[in-house]
Amino acid sequence: xxxxxxxxxxxxxxxxxxxxxxxxxxxxxxxxxxxxxxxxxxxxxxxxxxxxxxxxxxxxxxxxxxxxxxxxxxxxxxxxxxxxxxxxxxxxxxxxxxxxxxxxxxxxxxxxxxxxxxxxxxxxxxxxxxxxxxxxxxxxxxxxxxxxxxxxxxxxxxxxxxxxxxxxxxxxxxxxxxxxxxxxxxxxxxxxxxxxxxxxxxxxxxxxxxxxxxxxxxxxxxxxxxxxxxxxxxxxxxxxxxxxxxxxxxxxxxxxxxxxxxxxxxxxxxxxxxxxxxxxxxxxxxxxxxxxxxxxxxxxxxxxxxxxxxxxxxxxxxxxxxxxxxxxxxxxxxxxxxxxxxxxxxxxxxxxxxxxxxxxxxxxxxxxxxxxxxxxxxxxxxxxxxxxxxxxx
Amino acid sequence: xxxxxxxxxxxxxxxxxxxxxxxxxxxxxxxxxxxxxxxxxxxxxxxxxxxxxxxxxxxxxxxxxxxxxxxxxxxxxxxxxxxxxxxxxxxxxxxxxxxxxxxxxxxxxxxxxxxxxxxxxxxxxxxxxxxxxxxxxxxxxxxxxxxxxxxxxxxxxxxxxxxxxxxxxxxxxxxxxxxxxxxxxxxxxxxxxxxxxxxxxxxxxxxxxxxxxxxxxxxxxxxxxxxxxxxxxxxxxxxxxxxxxxxxxxxxxxxxxxxxxxxxxxxxxxxxxxxxxxxxxxxxxxxxxxxxxxxxxxxxxxxxxxxxxxxxxxxxxxxxxxxxxxxxxxxxxxxxxxxxxxxxxxxxxxxxxxxxxxxxxxxxxxxxxxxxxxxxxxxxxxxxxxxxxxxxx
Numbered sequence: 200x201x202x203x204x205x206x207x208x209x210x211x212x213x214x215x216x217x218x219x220x221x222x223x224x225x226x227x228x229x230x231x232x233x234x235x236x237x238x239x240x241x242x243x244x245x246x247x248x249x250x251x252x253x254x255x256x257x258x259x260x261x262x263x264x265x266x267x268x269x270x271x272x273x274x275x276x277x278x279x280x281x282x283x284x285x286x287x288x289x290x291x292x293x294x295x296x297x298x299x300x301x302x303x304x305x306x307x308x309x310x311x312x313x314x315x316x317x318x319x320x321x322x323x324x325x326x327x328x329x330x331x332x333x334x335x336x337x338x339x340x341x342x343x344x345x346x347x348x349x350x351x352x353x354x355x356x357x358x359x360x361x362x363x364x365x366x367x368x369x370x371x372x373x374x375x376x377x378x379x380x381x382x383x384x385x386x387x388x389x390x391x392x393x394x395x396x397x398x399x400x401x402x403x404x405x406x407x408x409x410x411x412x413x414x415x416x417x418x419x420x421x422x423x424x425x426x427x428x429x430x431x432x433x434x435x436x437x438x439x440x441x442x443x444x445x446x447x448x449x450x451x452x453x454x455x456x457x458x459x460x461x462x463x464x465x466x467x468x469x470x471x472x473x474x475x476x477x478x479x480x481x482x483x484x485x486x487x488x489x490x491x492x493x494x495x496x497x498x499x500x501x502x503x504x505x506x507x508x509x510x511x512x513x514x515x516x517x518x519x520x521x522x523x524x525x526x527x528x529x530x531x532x533x534x535x536x537x538x539x540x541x542x543x544x545x546x547x548x549x550x551x552x553x554x555x556x557x558x559x560x561x562x563x564x565x566x567x568x569x570x571x572x573x574x575x576x577x578x579x580x581x582x583x584x585x586x587x588x589x590x591x592x
Numbered sequence: 593x594x595x596x597x598x599x600x601x602x603x604x605x606x607x608x609x610x611x612x613x614x615x616x617x618x619x620x621x622x623x624x625x626x627x628x629x630x631x632x633x634x635x636x637x638x639x640x641x642x643x644x645x646x647x648x649x650x651x652x653x654x655x656x657x658x659x660x661x662x663x664x665x666x667x668x669x670x671x672x673x674x675x676x677x678x679x680x681x682x683x684x685x686x687x688x689x690x691x692x693x694x695x696x697x698x699x700x701x702x703x704x705x706x707x708x709x710x711x712x713x714x715x716x717x718x719x720x721x722x723x724x725x726x727x728x729x730x731x732x733x734x735x736x737x738x739x740x741x742x743x744x745x746x747x748x749x750x751x752x753x754x755x756x757x758x759x760x761x762x763x764x765x766x767x768x769x770x771x772x773x774x775x776x777x778x779x780x781x782x783x784x785x786x787x788x789x790x791x792x793x794x795x796x797x798x799x800x801x802x803x804x805x806x807x808x809x810x811x812x813x814x815x816x817x818x819x820x821x822x823x824x825x826x827x828x829x830x831x832x833x834x835x836x837x838x839x840x841x842x843x844x845x846x847x848x849x850x851x852x853x854x855x856x857x858x859x860x861x862x863x864x865x866x867x868x869x870x871x872x873x874x875x876x877x878x879x880x881x882x883x884x885x886x887x888x889x890x891x892x893x894x895x896x897x898x899x900x901x902x903x904x905x906x907x908x909x910x911x912x913x914x915x916x917x918x919x920x921x922x923x924x925x926x927x928x929x930x931x932x933x934x935x936x937x938x939x940x941x942x943x944x945x946x947x948x949x950x951x952x953x954x955x956x957x958x959x960x961x962x963x964x965x966x967x968x969x970x971x972x973x974x975x976x977x978x979x980x981x982x983x984x985x
Contacts, residue, residue, distance in 0.1 A: 259611050261614075398653070461823070578968060
């Protein structure tokens, strides 16, 4: 079976707001091989990943991503890894390639799973899809009062865990942040699992992060996520020596297996957060999960987009019984909801699982997607390299 | 003075060959602020960097690069760093952004230097532009005989150093590579500085690299470059323990200061090779040079394109007297030669220096560029986000 077509669909809300909400646009990927179809999603910046799929070759190690995918045989998991290795070699100098490959890799796993009528997590070697404790992932409110209300709403919805991030956090005074942290804890109640996401706001400033540790410990935050940019290993490590019960979390910025390993080996992480839509797909995310298990670090998915992306991000650690926390976006824009016919929802115990259904177990809703489809075109010389493809086929 | 315009010009040879020659296309950058102009260059994949300059915003941490540059004040080196920090924060989730920023940062340094009538290396704090020993950077021949001839030609041209890389090296047997290595040494003569570039061919395979060490030592190679992909820190480190007098070189794949620091701190590098057109520009390249000095590692430029890019890559270590080896492409395609009115050439002693002239000291040749200018257009919805700009203004 050979890969006949790769189609990238750029979806967007009518208006994109200048807020930390990654569900405002999406890059949906469809891969076709014979009669078989698979779906995936790339995180983020759709136009740039489209350009890297179709761009002209610069030289032998800077080819468009599609050059290493179209026409390839796809019959097994080994083929998916082989195709990824090809992309990494042939697009070595094309920085965006890892993000572009991610959506294709996800679609290839979906395609294989549908073809063999097995969930992706089974193809990955797991015997079961374990229950995960979803955390409601929301932005800090503009004021502590709004954060309090958000936390109360999350608690009343039955979530046992919540993550607050971005918004004003880290941008103002330490006292401002302390008020936000106490509001989140108050709204969530004493037993809720409280996670804090600094969104790289302190870049590499250890002192700024350190100044928040006392209150983070007071409110029993389980983790502090991304105090620094991905790759600031020395800074992560230094902070980890002082953070005590507040574990450091990070890794969403990693776009290959090496970067994630460095965060684990040299950054003092307690939680490694991987976005399958960025790191090179489910294949590489699973490599990181295996490595994390081996190193005693907890694997967590990073997801801020659709339920297709959520299922993809759950697969790599679906069978890890002790890695229970999972990111679960709860403030999705209508686009991210409309994209799929079915959704992953908490069960009676408030827990979620990667679907027990072929592939990713998520069905794209073509009619739901249509209103959000962006019409785009890229022309180089007399050649149209990209034009928004037709959804139905 | 505010930045009024950023223009990206995509240049390409009529035909792009599937070989490891990075001079086959280029992305020339022009930044205008009032009456002042500066020129830079991004490495590589022009169309993708263009897309990341102009793409629609995805969310608050995924904005097009131009959003953080246009309209900004540019009066000092501190402004260049501030603008770079803005891009890194506002385009955090846009993977290609570091490459895109690189050309803009270079152009801003050129602009400041022209305005203040100072070479960039002076603005960077160096008192002099030291002589560097250029190595002729060429591809291995298809056979040892062709490699021998290339090496003899380089020797007869007066070069004291030569680097051979890519081509068949590492793809065949150990014996094949041994023959190539002996041919290079023979052609170069016993005193020439011989550098070998494996071009990441062994990915993370330590055994494959180890199998070449004996002959690399026999032919007195000064360095072995990129036996593995950038970021394979554990593999670099393991090989460095066995490579003895053959120093490991790498770093061209780094696209931020952290990755370069990791290569130095954890990879056992003896030479760190930085492309100012990829790592985030001259600003970040200079940060790496400072760090390398501090850690006792030798800084080397990585350059495989025009003399504009060469000058940009020389500036960050121009004043470092003990860091003498410099990459000097000698098989440039006509495009890369035609791009500039003046060129950096070896002096009577066979050495080169960053120009002692305002800015980068390299004048783009608009008439020379014109035949290579690629006509491109990117449209999203009803908006044309990019159309090849006019060269003359």
